[in-house]
Amino acid sequence: MIEDDSLQTFFAILAGVVLMVIMAAFIIAIVIVHRQRQIKNRHKIQIIKADFKNTILNAEKEIREHTLHYVSQELHDNIGQLLSLTKLVLNNSDPASVFEGRKLINQIIKEVRSLSRSINKDYINDVQFESFLKEELGKVQKSGFCEVSFVNEGEQIDFVEGDKKLVLIRLVQECLNNSIKHASPTLISIELKNVRGKLLLCIIDNGEGFDVTNVSQGLGLRNINARVEAIGGKVQIGSELGKGTRIEIELENDK
Amino acid sequence: MADDHKLFAAGIERLLSNEPDFSVEKVVHNGKEAIAALDEIKMDLVITDMNMPGLNGLDILNHIKKKRWKVKTIVLSMYDDEEIFKKCIKQGVNAYVLKNADPEELIYTIREVMEDRYLANFDHVLNQAEEGDEFEQYDHFKAKFRLSKREMEILRWIVKGKTNKEIAEQLYLSIFTVETHRKHLHQKLSVSSVTELVKKALDMGL
Numbered sequence: 468m469i470e471d472d473s474l475q476t477f478f479a480i481l482a483g484v485v486l487m488v489i490m491a492a493f494i495i496a497i498v499i500v501h502r503q504r505q506i507k508n509r510h511k512i513q514i515i516k517a518d519f520k521n522t523i524l525n526a527e528k529e530i531r532e533h534t535l536h537y538v539s540q541e542l543h544d545n546i547g548q549l550l551s552l553t554k555l556v557l558n559n560s561d562p563a564s565v566f567e568g569r570k571l572i573n574q575i576i577k578e579v580r581s582l583s584r585s586i587n588k589d590y591i592n593d594v595q596f597e598s599f600l601k602e603e604l605g606k607v608q609k610s611g612f613c614e615v616s617f618v619n620e621g622e623q624i625d626f627v628e629g630d631k632k633l634v635l636i637r638l639v640q641e642c643l644n645n646s647i648k649h650a651s652p653t654l655i656s657i658e659l660k661n662v663r664g665k666l667l668l669c670i671i672d673n674g675e676g677f678d679v680t681n682v683s684q685g686l687g688l689r690n691i692n693a694r695v696e697a698i699g700g701k702v703q704i705g706s707e708l709g710k711g712t713r714i715e716i717e718l719e720n721d722k
Numbered sequence: 723m724a725d726d727h728k729l730f731a732a733g734i735e736r737l738l739s740n741e742p743d744f745s746v747e748k749v750v751h752n753g754k755e756a757i758a759a760l761d762e763i764k765m766d767l768v769i770t771d772m773n774m775p776g777l778n779g780l781d782i783l784n785h786i787k788k789k790r791w792k793v794k795t796i797v798l799s800m801y802d803d804e805e806i807f808k809k810c811i812k813q814g815v816n817a818y819v820l821k822n823a824d825p826e827e828l829i830y831t832i833r834e835v836m837e838d839r840y841l842a843n844f845d846h847v848l849n850q851a852e853e854g855d856e857f858e859q860y861d862h863f864k865a866k867f868r869l870s871k872r873e874m875e876i877l878r879w880i881v882k883g884k885t886n887k888e889i890a891e892q893l894y895l896s897i898f899t900v901e902t903h904r905k906h907l908h909q910k911l912s913v914s915s916v917t918e919l920v921k922k923a924l925d926m927g928l
Contacts, residue, residue, distance in 0.1 A: 544727070544773060552733040552822040558825045574729075585846055611726050611751055612775040651776065 522697040523630050526637035530591060533640050537606070541582050549575045596624050596632055600657050603643060607655060612647060614654045621661035627720060631698045635668070635718070638694055642670040642714050645687060650674025650712060666718040673711040677705060723749050724756040724782065725771040725798070730821070733800070734769070735826055746831070747775075753777025758787050766792055766836065772799035772806065783813035794835050798828065802851065807844050816840060823850035826870050839898035846894030867910045874928075876903045880916070881923045 549571060557568040584590065593604075597619055604615040626632040639657070646655055652674030660667040679688075688704055693715070695702040700718035723738075723746055725731035725810060730747050755807045760768065772779040779797050796809050796817045807818050819828050827850040834840035835897050842907070870878070872893075879889045885905070887911045890897045900912045913919045 475740045544798055548727045548730045548821060551800075554822065555733055555737060555825045569731075610775060611728075 483540075484495045518698050519630075522694055523633060526634045530633070530637055530640065533637075534585060538582060540584055541578070546575060546578055546582070547668065549578065580654045591633065591636060596626065596635065597659065599636060600639065601657065603639060604657060607634070607643065607647065613652055616656040618656065618658040620659070624661045624666065624720065631718065631720065634694055635716070638691060638716065639668075639670065641687075641691065646670075646672040646674060646712070650676065650686065652711065658718065661720075665722045666715045666716075666720050668718070670716075671711065676706040676708050676711050678708060679706050723769045724751070724753065724779075725749075725775065726751050726774040727771070734828075737828070738832075741829060744775065753779075753782050757781050758830070760786070760793065760838065767794045767796065767832065769796045769798050769832075772797055772801055772810075780809060780813055781813055783810060787814045796828075796831060797868070800918060802838075802848060804844050806851070807847060811842055817843075819845075820846050820847060820851040822851075823847075824871060824888055827851075827912060830872065833900055837898070839896040839902075841894060841896045843894035849894070871906055873903055873910070876900060877907055877919075877923055878928060880904070880907075881920050 520600055553568050553571040553575070556564050556571060558564075591599075600619075601617055604617055604706055607613065608615045624665055643655065650672050652672035654673050656669075656671045658667075658669040658671070691704070695716055695718075698718065701713070702717070703715040706712040707716075723735060727732065728751060731751065735746045735749050738746050747763055747765055750756045751758055753776050754769060756768070757777065759765075768782070770779045770782050771838055777785075779799065783795055783797070786795060794816045795814070796819060797815050797821050798821055799806065800821050801807075810818055817831050817840045819831050822839045831840060831850075875893065876889055879892060884892070886897055889895075890900045893900075902920060908914065909921065911919060911922050913922055
């Protein structure tokens with residue numbers, strides 16, 4: 468009887484111990500899983516942060532490349548030609564030609580000055596976003612490529628984060644580039660609306676357009692999408708063959 | 723005449739209009755307008771820029787070639803790049819002149835093209851834009867007889883006893899062009915024989 472009792476206590480203790488071990492294992496497992504999840508999350512956040520940083524760096528790099536390209540083109544196609552023309556005009560030494568030559572040299576001085584402004588590294592940081600848009604469109608028009616229009620409604624934009632401006636600037640350059648390279652439009656318009664910290668930017672051309680579902684055009688679009696997402700915005704790309712393209716970017720510019 | 727740089731186009735137009743036997747029929751600023759103008763007006767010669775928005779110089783050449791239009795073509799370009807030169811030749815351009823060439827070279831080239839005596843050669847193209855005038859010390863001589871850089875160069879070779887053919891090879895010109903220049907030299911220096919010509923040149927210290 469006593470043996471029976473102690474056997475029973477033994478089993479009870481054994482069961483208790485087993486139960487405790489199971490519970491302990493369970494708790495440990497939960498802790499481990501939780502830790503792992505935490506690590507994974509932290510990792511994810513790091514990746515997102517790195518992605519954002521990458522987006523900014525890429526945008527910076529591409530803006531720089533864009534500027535260099537622009538400068539080289541201006542030197543070659545504009546200032547170089549103006550100099551050749553001056554040489555040509557000054558080949559004659561009559562007063563009218565000399566006068567014309569001086570006018571041309573003045574023009575060259577002006578062009579060089581404006582060019583040096585666009586190389587200045589503070590330009591992108593200091594420029595108002597609205598003036599930047601106007602200047603970019605001005606360059607397109609000056610090249611004689613097509614007509615442009617700029618509509619600006621709402622309040623003046625003050626970017627809370629400079630990074631957002633940087634990425635937006637790059638996005639605009641990219642969209643304009645695409646229109647110029649692929650669409651042969653007769654008109655490119657930019658519409659800007661800034662109401663209560665909410666920014667709406669539309670870049671519209673009336674060129675050839677493309678099939679949005681076509682995969683081969685996907686890379687450029689994905690790039691635009693990724694950039695807008697990185698700065699927490701939304702983008703809508705609409706295009707139809709023969710009718711042109713409309714890119715709408717929406718962005719909260721609150722704290 | 724097609725060039726998207728409006729000031730430059732206007733400058734060339736003025737330069738060409740100064741020549742009594744040239745007339746500039748139309749100035750356009752892009753490829754599309756150029757082809758439209760070609761369709762509309764009958765012209766002897768097209769002078770086109772290479773780099774223009776939309777259709778560029780090569781596209782214009784290609785279009786002319788496809789339509790088998792009889793018009794002569796000169797590309798007036800900023801690019802001193804042999805690849806581009808070759809592409810133009812392939813599209814059947816008659817001559818290629820750099821924008822920073824001496825203005826008189828463009829005028830020479832137009833005459834050479836119209837009289838079918840232009841030889842396309844890339845070294846010659848570069849030569850036309852060569853900086854620095856090696857005949858600077860003979861400036862008063864040049865000015866007195868209104869000789870051009872090219873004529874000075876040819877005169878120097880004549881003094882050295884080269885034949886027309888040798889000079890043509892040396893300067894990448896056609897033999898007819900050298901003959902034309904020689905005729906001009908005789909006129910400008912008012913001499914009637916080679917001996918007189920050489921004597922005059924030597925007198926001037928060339």
